[in-house]
Amino acid sequence: MRKKPSLVDAVVPIAVLITLLSFSVFLFGDSSSAGPNQIAMIFAAAVAALIALKNGNDWHSIQNAIVKGISTAMAAVLILLAVGALIGSWNLAGTVQAMIYFGLKILSPDIFYVATCIICALTSLAIGSSWTVAGTLGIGLMGVSQGLGLSPAMTAGAVISGAYFGDKMSPLSDTTNLAPAVAGVELFSHIRHMLWTTGPSFVIAIVIFSFIGLGGVSTGADTNMGMIGDVIAANYSLSFPTLIPLALVFYLALKRYPALPTILAGALAGVLVGLIIQRPAVLALADSPDLPVGLALLKGVWITLFDGFVANTGYEMVDNLLSRGGMNSMLSTIFLVFSALSFGAVMEYSGMLARLIESILAAAKSTGSMIAAVLVTSVGVNIVAADQYLAIVLPGRMYRAEFSRRGLHPKNLSRAIEDAGTITSPLIPWNTCGAYMAATLGVPTLAYLPYCFFNLVNPLISMLYGFRGITIEKLEKTEPTDSQAESASSI
Secondary structure, eight states: OOOOOOHHHHHHHHHHHHHHHHHHHHHHGGGGGGTHHHHHHHHHHHHHHHHHHHTTOOHHHHHHHHHHHHHTTHHHHHHHHHHHHHHHHHHHHTHHHHHHHHHHHHOOHHHHHHHHHHHHHHHHHHHOOHHHHIIIIIHHHHHHHHHTTOOHHHHHHHHHHHHHHHHHHOTTOHHHHHHHHHHTOOHHHHHHHHHHHHHHHHHHHHHHHHHHHHTOOOSSHHHHHHHHHHHHHHHSOOOGGGGHHHHHHHHHHHTTOOHHHHHHHHHHHHHHHHHHHOHHHHHHHHOOTTSOHHHHHHHHHHHHHHHOOOOOSSOHHHHHHHOOOOGGGGHHHHHHHHHHHHHHHHHHHTTHHHHHHHHHHHHOOSHHHHHHHHHHHHHHHHHHTOOHHHHHHHHHHHHHHHHHHTTBOHHHHHHHHIIIIITTGGGSTTSHHHHHHHHHHTSOHHHHGGGOHHHHHHHHHHHHHHHHTTTOOBOOTTOOHHHHHHHHHTO
16 A cells, blocks of 8 residues: 655655755766766666655556656757757857857957847747757857856856746747646736746846946957858858748747747758858768768768768867767767656656645745745756756646635746746756756856856846835635636646
């Protein structure tokens, strides 16, 4: 017979995980996400499974839970593979080169970080997808930052800060629709309520990025700008058609096409543009002079999609900048996601995750501590379950009745789970969002984390509002919460 796990049962796997991850980072440094962290996750999942067996769960059910947990990430895995192909094909087409070249002409070091943040915010607000913004504009902006001699980690922080602001505030975003649905509140009421915490957080991020830019943190920018721009112009065609893949992706995103076919269409467009405009680069990649031209072109494209693009300009800095992509480049990230979700699935199925949340709820006596409990729970689920959607759904489901019982409007709940569940997901290396951003932008999660100012400030402001009672709305007695909740849940 299954029995409810004790608090000690629930804490032990977390302690094991934290200990192993600490050793992983200590022993392997930045390369810990390339395999060591995955082993830590698997061992922690094994410990959780042993505790679940002790409490009467059978192995077959645990295994099914793991398979089910991993299956929730299959859409993300397919997108990761598609983004790998897109990065390679856009380098092949000259799309990335054109973005870097024109970016170097337009942007200067003193405004680069703040401009990056604002550009990504506006684009993400328009299309409702932080992943699409990072996988398109983000890639080009990372290249521009290197050409300007700026920090890749800080640039990634600016990209993520802007992308997640726009994603969070866009009515087109899936998480922005999911949070009010599970909390039981109308979508635009939720978005308006988020402005109170999200607006100040974004302004703070913009101010910080502006001051950093004025501080002049570039290193050798003038030399790099000229050299990188000249080398790119000398080796690749930078005509307008090279930007067609970028325009196509944004058009499909604005038309609300699903992410996977949108990114695959962008990758295919990159292949076609590369074959037409950058044929010398495609043939150089194939490195098969004995083959007929048609087969050599096919080989070059094939290599690009599965193993990435390799630049051969004769300048090491430029070659390192442009040699990226391919589905193979995403495999360690997918390994990390699978390992993390296995751990999270065992914790959720066995009831250990719920037991941790119950302990937090029991300690929340005041309105401020209640809001803090939701924020901590959402961050905790992001860490333990490694999935942004679970970090929204689980707290929303578990705290909804308690918010109603305490007379708190459900939009306080929906705002809190977005302020922590959505915003902190890219800050955790093994979370699907953190793994995606690190793989796409080419910067380890822990390296860019200190510079994601919006993502770091937003939960703190939300917690401050909770304890000070700022914009915390009460539930009116006449308000038909049950019918409203049922309506919202059907979204």
